Amino acid sequence: MIDRRKFLKVLGAGIGGIAGNTLWAPPVKAAEEVGGGRELVAVLVDTTRCIGCRSCEVACAEAHGLPIPDQSDESVFEKQRQTSVTQWTVVNRFKTEKGEVFAKKQCMHCNQPGCVAACLVRAMEKREEGPVTWSGNCMGCRYCMVSCPFDIPKFEYNSWNPKIQKCNLCYERVKEGKQPACVEACPAEALTFGTRRQLIEEAKTRIYQNPDTYYHHIYGEYEVGGSSYIYLSAVPFEQIGFRTDLGTTSYPKYTVGFLYSVPVVLLLWPAFLLGVSQITKREEEIRRKGEKK
Amino acid sequence: MNGTIASPNIKNFKDFVAFILKEMKPRGKTPFTLFNVISVPVILLGVVLIVYRFIKGLSSITNLSQDFPWGIWIGFDVMTGVAFAGGAYVLCFVVYILRVEKYHPIIRATVLNGFLAYVFYAGALVLDLGRPWNIINPIVGNKFGLSSVLFLVAWHFLLYMIAEFVEISPAFAEWLGFRRTRKILSGLTLGAVIFGITLSTLHQSGLGALFLMAKGKIHPLWYSEFIPVLFFVSSIFAGLSMVIFEGTISHKVFGEQLDEHHKRSYNDIVIGLGKVCAGAMFVYFFLKVLIFIHGQHWSLLNTKMGYWYLTEVIGLVLIPCFLFLQGVRHRNLMVIRVASILTMLGIIINRLNISVIAFKWYAPVHYIPSWMEIETTLTVIFAEIWVFRWIVNRMPILREAPEWTREEKTE
Numbered sequence: 001m002i003d004r005r006k007f008l009k010v011l012g013a014g015i016g017g018i019a020g021n022t023l024w025a026p027p028v029k030a031a032e033e034v035g036g037g038r039e040l041v042a043v044l045v046d047t048t049r050c051i052g053c054r055s056c057e058v059a060c061a062e063a064h065g066l067p068i069p070d071q072s073d074e075s076v077f078e079k080q081r082q083t084s085v086t087q088w089t090v091v092n093r094f095k096t097e098k099g100e101v102f103a104k105k106q107c108m109h110c111n112q113p114g115c116v117a118a119c120l121v122r123a124m125e126k127r128e129e130g131p132v133t134w135s136g137n138c139m140g141c142r143y144c145m146v147s148c149p150f151d152i153p154k155f156e157y158n159s160w161n162p163k164i165q166k167c168n169l170c171y172e173r174v175k176e177g178k179q180p181a182c183v184e185a186c187p188a189e190a191l192t193f194g195t196r197r198q199l200i201e202e203a204k205t206r207i208y209q210n211p212d213t214y215y216h217h218i219y220g221e222y223e224v225g226g227s228s229y230i231y232l233s234a235v236p237f238e239q240i241g242f243r244t245d246l247g248t249t250s251y252p253k254y255t256v257g258f259l260y261s262v263p264v265v266l267l268l269w270p271a272f273l274l275g276v277s278q279i280t281k282r283e284e285e286i287r288r289k290g291e292k293k
Numbered sequence: 294m295n296g297t298i299a300s301p302n303i304k305n306f307k308d309f310v311a312f313i314l315k316e317m318k319p320r321g322k323t324p325f326t327l328f329n330v331i332s333v334p335v336i337l338l339g340v341v342l343i344v345y346r347f348i349k350g351l352s353s354i355t356n357l358s359q360d361f362p363w364g365i366w367i368g369f370d371v372m373t374g375v376a377f378a379g380g381a382y383v384l385c386f387v388v389y390i391l392r393v394e395k396y397h398p399i400i401r402a403t404v405l406n407g408f409l410a411y412v413f414y415a416g417a418l419v420l421d422l423g424r425p426w427n428i429i430n431p432i433v434g435n436k437f438g439l440s441s442v443l444f445l446v447a448w449h450f451l452l453y454m455i456a457e458f459v460e461i462s463p464a465f466a467e468w469l470g471f472r473r474t475r476k477i478l479s480g481l482t483l484g485a486v487i488f489g490i491t492l493s494t495l496h497q498s499g500l501g502a503l504f505l506m507a508k509g510k511i512h513p514l515w516y517s518e519f520i521p522v523l524f525f526v527s528s529i530f531a532g533l534s535m536v537i538f539e540g541t542i543s544h545k546v547f548g549e550q551l552d553e554h555h556k557r558s559y560n561d562i563v564i565g566l567g568k569v570c571a572g573a574m575f576v577y578f579f580l581k582v583l584i585f586i587h588g589q590h591w592s593l594l595n596t597k598m599g600y601w602y603l604t605e606v607i608g609l610v611l612i613p614c615f616l617f618l619q620g621v622r623h624r625n626l627m628v629i630r631v632a633s634i635l636t637m638l639g640i641i642i643n644r645l646n647i648s649v650i651a652f653k654w655y656a657p658v659h660y661i662p663s664w665m666e667i668e669t670t671l672t673v674i675f676a677e678i679w680v681f682r683w684i685v686n687r688m689p690i691l692r693e694a695p696e697w698t699r700e701e702k703t704e
Contacts, residue, residue, distance in 0.1 A: 082359065084359070114506045116440075117440045117441060117506070118438075118441055118442075118443065118506060119438045119441055119443075120431045120438040120441040120443040120444035120447055121427065121430040121431055121435060121436050121437075121438050122436040122437070122438045123436075137427055137430050137435050137436060138423075138424055138427060139422050139423070139424050139425070139427040139428055139430060139431075140422045140423020140424035140425070140427070141421075141422055141423075141443065142362035142363065142423070143441070143443050143503065145359070145362035146362055146363060146503070146504070146506070146507050146510075147506035147507065149508075149509060151359070151360065154359050155359065155362065155423060156350070156423075157350055157351045157352035157355075157357060157358075158349070158350045158351075158352045158353070159350045160347060160348055160349065160350050161424065162350060162351070162423040162424065243509065245509060246509055247508075251506045251508070252440060252506070254505040254506050254508055254518070255440075255442050255502055255505045255506060257518070258442065258498070258499070258502040258505065258521050259440065259442065259445070262445060262495055265491065265494055265495055266491060266495070269487075269490065269491040269494060270487050270488070270491050273386075273390050273486075273487045273490055273491070274487055276390050276391065277389070277390045277392075277483065277487070280390065280391055280392040281392065283392075284392050
């Protein structure tokens with residue numbers, strides 16, 4: 001028989017499990033435009049307008065105290081560059097069916113970021129304005145890097161006290177109502193800052209008004225659940241270095257099934273194990289008595 | 294009684310210190326055994342490298358990169374180490390929940406091994422953390438990342454280490470001769486076992502769930518939404534294969550501690566474990582086949598990665614599964630041992646595939662561990678064996694518990 005104390009113990013564990021459920025349940029928001037009652041900010045990158053001047057790179061470095069790149073050095077375009085611990089944004093040149101195209105690369109600021117769901121200390125945070133930012137209570141586990149579909153977080157491997165380096169959508173400026181540094185610096189109006197809703201409308205308008213100029217897709221509208229950086233292009237996006245196989249499911253959703261099953265296991269497993277143990281205990285007692293006789 | 298130890302009579306703190314100091318002394322007849330001669334330099338070098346790594350950063354001794362944030366310290370030490378430690382929860386289930394007496398003689402060695410594996414291999418995680426002093430953050434609540442699988446895994450590691458310590462603690466109490474403490478600790482065993490099995494189920498699968506968000510980075514032959522289930526099922530036979538393998542070595546090295554009864558029953562134990570392995574591996578293989586068919590990746594089989602996949606699934610799952618069956622049928626321990634080694638190899642390759650090899654298989658420059666990463670991994674393994682040996686030589690792990698425990702047998 002299960003005595004009362006044990007029963008209560010199991011019951012307690014179960015209730016704890018249910019309480020854990022509400023705690024553990026990750027926020028499964030639909031790909032909404034609105035975060036915390038506010039509209040998300042966004043940047044529209046129109047790659048048909050980008051002239052590859054790299055003013056955005058310089059402005060970004062100045063705004064965040066990173067080494068200033070040499071803007072006149074054209075040799076950087078010879079190979080595809082990734083963002084790095086000292087470069088939060090980079091412009092790459094692509095040879096496409098419609099000639100040379102430049103495309104800026106930085107954190108996409110996903111609506112529901114994999115890196116934020118991955119972080120066990122919420123060092124990665126999705127701010128209600130939209131930027132995804134990093135803070136110092138990070139353990140340096142690098143799970144955010146594993147979970148980012150765009151491979152954006154960069155880690156300072158050569159430091160005893162490493163930081164994660166990535167674009168923060170100029171959170172400190174955006175909070176004050178200013179534009180991100182890169183947007184402000186762009187001389188070709190390739191970058192536009194605004195609310196995500198407005199910018200998606202703007203992007204659609206450009207496609208409708210110039211159907212022959214644009215490839216009819218807004219990258220970042222639905223990719224991995226949508227992001228705060230959205231892109232327009234004249235050519236299919238795989239030609240300018242974008243992954244087009246990522247799907248429209250937000251990355252945190254891939255772990256939701258597992259996380260939901262956790263409280264269920266926490267509740268059912270101990271009860272089941274205790275039950276089996278009680279049965280075998282009785283059998284053992286009966287067997288022992290039999291042996292004595 | 295052959296091999297039992299006389300418990301000390303510790304009355305006060307002074308006695309306690311004196312006893313510990315006495316026990317610290319090495320027990321071996323000669324310090325120059327083969328194992329010592331190899332392991333001591335490796336450990337010393339490893340310690341130097343580890344100090345260097347904490348001063349100069351991870352890139353000083355590892356080949357990790359922005360493309361490959363996790364190397365063998367995660368893929369082998371943590372992922373594989375924890376899978377191999379799975380024997381503890383499986384055997385606890387068999388011995389304490391199903392109460393199959395037959396496996397009782399090996400339970401302590403297995404739990405001790407599991408406990409040390411967690412302490413050392415999960416402990417190796419600290420080497421890999423960029424900012425290890427923040428490791429307390431997920432525990433003390435400096436912002437809880439509740440939607441993170443890693444948060445769950447971290448907590449489960451911690452709680453499971455405590456549960457396993459409780460499970461093994463009666464052996465410590467017997468060693469110290471603390472009768473009352475032992476009685477209390479023994480009373481906690483069933484609770485710790487139930488808690489431990491639950492935690493193991495969740496974090497063994499949780500380690501797999503970590504990779505669910507690496508979709509698009511893991512080769513489609515390995516990526517599946519069922520990775521957590523595969524990790525859990527494979528931890529059963531990974532752990533038991535480790536028990537068979539470790540037992541083979543322990544019986545050679547610590548043979549004089551074992552009584553005749555134990556030695557006689559041991560063959561039956563190995564055959565029984567082989568049977569469970571074969572069953573679990575068949576289930577695992579079946580799941581793999583189902584996932585493969587549903588994934589519709591036939592065309593990928595005829596590629597380099599496809600051959601590698603077949604090597605793992607056929608060569609290191611199906612074949613050892615068959616060998617286990619043969620070994621059990623013909624009561625051939627040699628075949629079972631070979632099967633367990635193949636199985637362990639398969640687990641190493643599987644965990645490394647998901648975390649390192651089939652991870653970003655498309656990258657032009659792929660991560661290959663540096664010799665220093667391998668060296669420090671060996672350091673961790675050797676250090677664990679040292680502690681294991683120290684404990685087995687002093688406490689009733691393999692040998693019979695002291696006489697006085699039988700008088701006050703609880704449950």
